[in-house]
Amino acid sequence: MKILITGASGFIGGRLLAYLAGIPHVEVRGVGRRPLPHSPYYRALALERLDELDFRPQVVIHAAGRASPWGTAQAYYRDNVETTRHIIAFCRRNGLPRLIFLSSAAVYYRFAHQYALHEDTAIGPPFTSEYGRSKYLAEQLLADYPGEKTVLRPCGIFGAGDSLLFPPLIAAARKRQLVRLRAENTPARTDLLHVDELCDYLWRAANHALLQPCYNLSADAPVVVETLLDEVLTQMALPLPQRTMDVATALRFAGAMERLWRWLPLRGEPPITRFGVGVFGYSATLDVTRMLADFGPPGRTFSATLSAFLQQQEKQK
16 A cells, blocks of 8 residues: 655654555655654655655545644644645545544533534634634535545554643643633543654554545543643653633633734744643543454553653653
């Protein structure tokens, strides 16, 4: 099987490239924006120049895009929507391969508790972030693609190489700046998935006989955010947060920070964003019945993958 991966210089795409390169009878190529040394399967290449690869894939896994919680609407549109347009055009020119688009559960998010979100749950507007909006707009482009296709909406992804989920929390804890968020006096629940399990599901999707239009992906093990955070910080011998803040207050503060960063403008990202507050302050759990029926359960339990991840973090201290 010939598989092309976009975004192969990023966290998920890079791990997927290494994962697929180790599977017999798979010929894989990865493309991305940044050079990667010592990778015979990778090439730094703009997506509008994919024909230069001289590679005719049977499956395209589109993992390229902007995943940061902060950025302009124009940047998200360019990196998430326009890139998808380029990929669809490439697939049309190259025999209509199976197209697997890695979207995000962020398309569902509201500033409210949400439970058992199903693939048919109504989606925006409004959205909690330009990231979620741009991912949904990219999904819409696939409607006119005549080849086989599916959209995958994973929950929060963690693992070695992640810079968006646990690292900011750990950094804030080290500075004793971390606070607990509470909305409507209800602890937030969330779904997570280890990056290696996500790679396994992408491989299962590449091989599945008949794909459905969309799948939610998670470890099928919702957790209470506060409990998870305490477990991670305790394992790493970091101080637990001593203060609790109402989510509505945190959203107002994050909004003020975002306005300040846009008006001045300041470099980097604000110390807190509305999207981040929503992710950690409100519940968002996924119904993965469709995933389980077509792809089966994860290869490892969530607790096993979390334990392995924390052991890795301990070794890197």
